[in-house]
Amino acid sequence: MQEAMIKRAKELLAEGIVNRVIGWKRGEFAYDSTPAIFETPEELERDFVYDDLTASNLSKYLIKESRKAGKILAFLKPCDTYSLNQLTCEHRVIRENIHVIGIPCDPKIDAEKIKAKGISGILGIKNDGVDLTIDTIYGKESMPVSEAIMEKCLSCKGKKHVTYDELIGEDGELCDSGRFDMVAELEAMTAQERYDFWRSQLSKCIRCNACRNVCPACTCEKCVFDNDASGIANKAAADSFEENMFHIIRAFHVAGRCTDCGECSRVCPQNIPLHMLNRKFIKDINELYGTYQAGEKPDSVSPLTSYTLDDCEASIVHERGTE
Amino acid sequence: MRKIGVFVCHCGTNIAATVDVKAVAEALGHEPGVVVSCEYQYMCSESGQELIKDSIKKHGLTGVVICSCSPRMHENTFRKAAASAGLNPYLVEIANIREQCSWIHKDIASATEKAIILGKAAVAKIHLNTPLTAGESPVAKKALVIGGGIAGIQTALDIAEAGFEVDIVEKKPTIGGKMAQLDKTFPTLDCAACILTPKMVECAQNEKIHIYSYSEVTEVKGFVGSFNVTIKKKARFVDETKCTGCGLCTEKCPMKKVPNEFNMGFDNRSAVYIPFAQAVPKVAVIDPANCMMLKTGKCGVCSKVCTVGAIDYKQQDTYINETYGAIVVATGYDPIDLGKYDEFAYSQSPDVITSLELERLMNAAGPDGGTLLRPSDKKHPHTIVFVQCVGSRCDDSRGKPYCSKICCMYTAKHAMLIREKYPDTDVYVFYIDVRTPGKNFDEFYRRAVEQYNVHYIKGMVGKVEPKADGKLSVQASDLISREQLHIDADLVVLAAAIEPDKTARPLATMLTTQMDTNDFFTEAHPKLRPVESATAGIFLSGACQGPKDIPETVAQASAAASKAIGLLCKNSITCNPCVAHSDELMCNGCSSCEKVCPYGAITYINKEFTMPDRTVALRRVASVNPAVCQGCGACTVACPSGAMDLNGFSNSQIMAEVDAICK
Known part of the structure; x- marks a missing residue:
């Protein structure tokens, strides 16, 4: 797959259709791959990677990139295409300046899950579909693939690309991975249990802002948390409880716009299941206003920010909410 | 720092009986910026207003907080008073300590505490108020009447009479409404068609009136003075301009x-x-x-x-856009569906009918030429039972809690007409009580009882059962003689409750007007503004506002017309300066605000900005048209980046209020 992607990228560069490519390159360690811009065939040959570890969503980078001169080639996994559509919807990217190649995606591997098994000094990973063979500085180790799959891939929405200009490989189907089951478990808790759960999770937060910075729905020109005039910036840092509110405010902020790409939880250094807050909103929207998937179409209108005559009365929403 | 004056109103005993007004004035006097804090019996009175004006001048106030009734009631009064003393009227804030405090609490201590908190919130807010200036917007000299029944017809005729153009939108192929189906009208027994049809013709002939029949309102945008309405003219497959109605x-x-x-x-x-x-x-x-x-x-x-070639099978629905200064709603009523009233055998027997159906059976233009015959065997009915309050004054979910108002009178009319025409007929009327307030109404009912010997029986019918011989067995109780009655009737007539037309609810949403739980339109004030809706420029005519008979409907229709005329006479109206604006540096251009704006007041422009890194970027930013914005604030809530803000109700003002309340 990686070879096919490099080949096509080189062709598009050579034809002058695009003048740069956004993809992934290897970071400091074998298991960290990071988004990167490639401008020449040489750079592509040398650095471009696409494998089990290239999990990051490239869509958010296109906000800035699509405003630069010339067209950019973006390789997007199925879940990344939802983010791009949502950004198109919000006029945050200039879609005409992006050439999207949809690429197939198998569940990504979470190096943290491998490390959690006590495996360290990772040099490389081989995946035969059932088992992972991990090459480390201490020798070879192995573990079942199923135990190393990235959290966000366990609740995969499917392998269908919702926007692309061309595809490498076949387009897949939508799938139901029961992604709302965990939310239902939380809902089944008593208020006190739920409060305790979130307090214990959110109190781990170190306010590194990684979740916000990676989130493709967090694209404000000036974030309220960075804006002194908003009157919120300091409040959210006042005490540990207010600190927790940061995530709640952020979840409200992206409600109806979050495509459930799972990047927030992926990048969280404290492993807080942040995506569960957003997924609760998605579940609520589905139940109160009818099924809605943000980013499904480049012109979809979120039920939370639209006004139609068919909207039900607030009292009905309230009734449904208490059912 | 603002110099704030606080004025606490007793509202007679409305507030003072439940709230310790002296304590409120005392407590608010210690709030930051408050230089004077006092209470008075009636702040809205001439002398109360003088007190405010004098304080503004004496203390050089730059902010006024009035603790009184709802701003809906007297905000304007106090704004005018402030303006006459030289203070910008938008530097006045109302703390509602009547509707939201004294009227809903009984305990003086807690009500006083709450009143103080509401006052503190208003003081906190006014520190952030900015002077605002209202603009003006023009009034389109044309009215729209939605519904072409007697209410809509009368309103349209009156508005046209005053010299303004008026369009009637009627969803049926003809105007006339329910009244056109009626036989005679109480209490004078003149024929409905004889008094209605001349008015219908008058509408058609009046050059100021345009009738959109077989049409519906599909979209309403804009605001008082300038409503932009889309009317769907349904395809009738006949060219209206060619058809002569030859039949x-x-x-x-x-x-x-x-x-x-x-x-x-x-x-x-x-x-x-x-x-x-x-x-x-x-x-x-x-x-x-x-x-x-x-x-x-x-x-x-x-x-x-067709000799004129009017038939057009390819005709399509067409859409018309028009701008109106005022809209009058006259959507009327319908009898309720009696499907749930099985005990009266309405769905089992053709001889159990509603009163509106009886109107047609008795009408000279009806199916039997005005001879009253049973629907089942076309024989003359000799015993007729009327059942009152079918679904009216009903405490279960099958019916309506209200009195439908017209049934007592039309049943007396029916009974009387039948006894007059067919003296050999026995007529029974079962009622809860007979309600006849209205000019000549009780006399009319007494004539039915005394002169025409209609059997009025206080009590309800429990069951109607069709028998094998075609009769209807009616079981009922007579509450006065405490007897169970069994009557073999030939015809049973049910006085079905009336309800607002089903199209009213979506229309109310389009017009952003309020409805009550029964889907009747809510008037701006139940006593003092009965024909205006709470939405400026929308007026109510006829039964869409509540059950009404014809005289009342016509009276209200003319009243609604006079209110609409009052508006159309003006060349311009003062706009609300509390409108939204966008902070372009923060705006993401995401269109969230545009999507939620019910007035279409927001557009987007591409504008060049010098960014913090000194590059120039072309950014898409929201722009609010202040003449169209109605200040509802939906955009400020939808805006993800907090770029949208509302004059007079800014995010920071609201947060200051919340902080003051939570302190």
Whole structure:
């Protein structure tokens, strides 16, 4: 797959259709791959990677990139295409300046899950579909693939690309991975249990802002948390409880716009299941206003920010909410 | 720092009986920036207003907080008072300590505490108020009347009489409404058609009135003085400009088995039809659900016989856009569906009918030419039982909690007319009580009892059962003689409750007007502003506001017209300066605000900005048209980046209020 992607990228560069490519390159360690811009065939040959570890969503980078001169080639996994559509919807990217190649995606591997098994000094990973063979500085180790799959891939929405200009490989189907089951478990808790759960999770937060910075729905020109005039910036840092509110405010902020790409939880250094807050909103929207998937179409209108005559009365929403 | 004056109103005992007003004034006097804090018996009175004006001048106040009734009531009064003392009227804030405090609490201590907190919130807010200046917007000199029944007709005639143009939108193929279906009208027993049809003709002939029949309002944008309305003219498959109403097509149409709505389904009409002889406009309409040509493409008889070539099978729905200064709602009522009233055998026996159906049976233009015959065997009924309050004053979910108001009188009318025409008929009326307030109404009812010997029995009918011999066995109780009654009736007439037309609810949403739980439109004030809705420029006419008989409907229709005329006479109206604006540096251009704006006040512009890194970027930013914005604030909540803000209700002002309350 990686070879096919490099080949096509080189062709598009050579034809002058695009003048740069956004993809992934290897970071400091074998298991960290990071988004990167490639401008020449040489750079592509040398650095471009696409494998089990290239999990990051490239869509958010296109906000800035699509405003630069010339067209950019973006390789997007199925879940990344939802983010791009949502950004198109919000006029945050200039879609005409992006050439999207949809690429197939198998569940990504979470190096943290491998490390959690006590495996360290990772040099490389081989995946035969059932088992992972991990090459480390201490020798070879192995573990079942199923135990190393990235959290966000366990609740995969499917392998269908919702926007692309061309595809490498076949387009897949939508799938139901029961992604709302965990939310239902939380809902089944008593208020006190739920409060305790979130307090214990959110109190781990170190306010590194990684979740916000990676989130493709967090694209404000000036974030309220960075804006002194908003009157919120300091409040959210006042005490540990207010600190927790940061995530709640952020979840409200992206409600109806979050495509459930799972990047927030992926990048969280404290492993807080942040995506569960957003997924609760998605579940609520589905139940109160009818099924809605943000980013499904480049012109979809979120039920939370639209006004139609068919909207039900607030009292009905309230009734449904208490059912 | 603002110099703030706090004025606490007693509202007689309305506030003072539950809230310790002295304590409120004392406590608020210690708030930051408050230089004077006092209380007075009636702040809205002449001397109360003088007190405010004098304080503004004496203390050089730059902010005024009034703790009183709802701002809906007197905000304007106090703004005017402040303005006359030289203070910008938008530097006045109201703390509602009546509706939101004294009226809903009983305990003085807690009500006082709450009043103080509400006052503190207003003081906190006013520190952030900015002076605002109101602009003006023009008034379109044309009115829209939605609904072409007697209410809509009367309103339109009155507005046209005053010299303004008026459009009537009627969803049926003809105007006339329910009144056109009635036989005689109480209490004078003049024929409904004789008094209604001249008014219908007058509407058609008045050059100021345009009738959009067979049309619906599909979209309303804009605001008082300038409502932009989209009207859907449904395809009638007949060219209105060509059709002469000769009726040849209706005679020749081979599809003659369509139940005739106008006669409540007692006879049939053809697929191409004119609703009734006096229809306005008198133009045929093809019912696409029953026309063979439209369904299968085979027939075309009407087109062949039409001498003026008016039939057009390819006609499409068309949409018309118009701008109106005022809108009058006159959507009327319908009898409720009696499907849930099985005990009266309405769905089992054709001889159990509603009062509106009886109107058609008795009407000279009805299915039997005005001779009252049973629907089942077309024989003369000798015993007729009327059942009152079917679904009215009902405490279960099948019916309506309210009194439908018109039934007592029309049943007296029916009973009297039947006894007059067929003296050999026994007429029973079962009632909870007979309600006859109205000029000459009780006299009318007494005539039915005393002169026409109608048997009025206080009590409810428990069951109606069709018997094998075609009679209807009526079981009822007489509450006065405490007897169970069994009557074998030939005809049972149910006075079905009336409810607002089903199209009213979506219309209310379009017009952003309020409705009550029964879907009747809510008036701006139940006593003092009965024909205005709470939304400026929207007026209410007839039964859409509550059950009404014809005299009341006509009176209200004229009242609504006079209110609309009052508005149309003005060349411009003062705008609300509390409108939204966008902080372009923060705006993401995401369109969230545009999507939620019910008034279409937000557009986007591409603008060049010098960014913090000194590069120049072309950014898409929101721009609010202040003349169109109504200040509802939906955009400020939808805006993800907090770029949208509302004058007079800014995010920081609201947060300051919340902080003051939570402190």
